Amino acid sequence: MATGSEALDRIVERLKGTADPKRRYEYVLWLAKKLEPLPGEFRNDAFKVKGCVSQVYVVGQLLDGRLHWQGDSDAAITKGLLALLIQGLEGLDPATAAAIDPAFLGAMGLQASLTPSRANGFLNILRTMQAQALALASGASEQAAAAGSSADPVSA
Numbered sequence: 751m752a753t754g755s756e757a758l759d760r761i762v763e764r765l766k767g768t769a770d771p772k773r774r775y776e777y778v779l780w781l782a783k784k785l786e787p788l789p790g791e792f793r794n795d796a797f798k799v800k801g802c803v804s805q806v807y808v809v810g811q812l813l814d815g816r817l818h819w820q821g822d823s824d825a826a827i828t829k830g831l832l833a834l835l836i837q838g839l840e841g842l843d844p845a846t847a848a849a850i851d852p853a854f855l856g857a858m859g860l861q862a863s864l865t866p867s868r869a870n871g872f873l874n875i876l877r878t879m880q881a882q883a884l885a886l887a888s889g890a891s892e893q894a895a896a897a898g899s900s901a902d903p904v905s906a
Contacts, residue, residue: 753854754846758838765858775863778830785833788822799878802871804828808836810882816841817883827864831872839879844887848880 753759765774792809799806804825811818819836823829839847852873855861861869 753838753850755838755842755850757840758850758854761834761838762854762858765860768859771859771863774858774860775827778834778860778863779826780830781833781837782823782826782830785822785829785836786820788820792820793822799871799875801874802828803867804871806832806871806875808832808875808879808882810879810886812844812886812889815843817844817847817886819879827868828871828875831860831868832875835872835875835879839883842883844883847883848887850876850880852876 753762765777768774768777788807788809793807797807797809799808802823804823806821806823806828808819808821811820817839819840821832821836823832839850855869855872860872864872
C-alpha cells in the first residue's frame with residue numbers, strides 16, 4: 751500500500767513485516783524516545799491536538815515548499831505514534847501530506863496493540879497535521895499573492 755510518502759511507506763512495511771505485536775509496540779516506544787523536545791512556546795491550544803486523551807502538540811512549518819514537524823505528548827505510546835507521523839510526513843509538500851489516506855494504520859498492524867481511544871487519537875493527530883499542512887499552503891499562497899499585488903506598478 752503506497753501512501754504517497756516514501757518514509758511512511760518504509761515504516762508501514764517495517765511494521766507490517768513484524769509478526770509479533772509486542773515488537774511493533776516496542777518500535778513505537780523507541781520512536782518516542784528519538785523525538786526531539788518541543789520548545790515550550792508551542793505548548794498551547796493553537797498546536798494542541800483535539801480529541802486525544804493525552805496532551806498532544808504538533809507544529810508544522812513550511813520551508814521552501816516542504817513541511818517540517820515538531821511535536822510532543824505526555825503519554826509514551828502517543829508520543830511514539832506522533833513521532834511515526836512526524837517521520838512519515840517530514841519533507842512532504844502540503845498537498846501530498848493532506849492526501850494521505852489513514853488506511854495505512856490498518857496495514858501497519860498496530861490496531862491490535864492500541865486501545866480504541868489511542869487509535870482514534872492517532873487519527874486525530876494525522877488529521878491535525880493534514881489541516882496544518884493545508885493552512886500553511888494556503889498561507890504561503892496568500893503571502894505570494896499579497897507580495898505580487900503590493901509591487902509598485904510604476905517600477906514593475
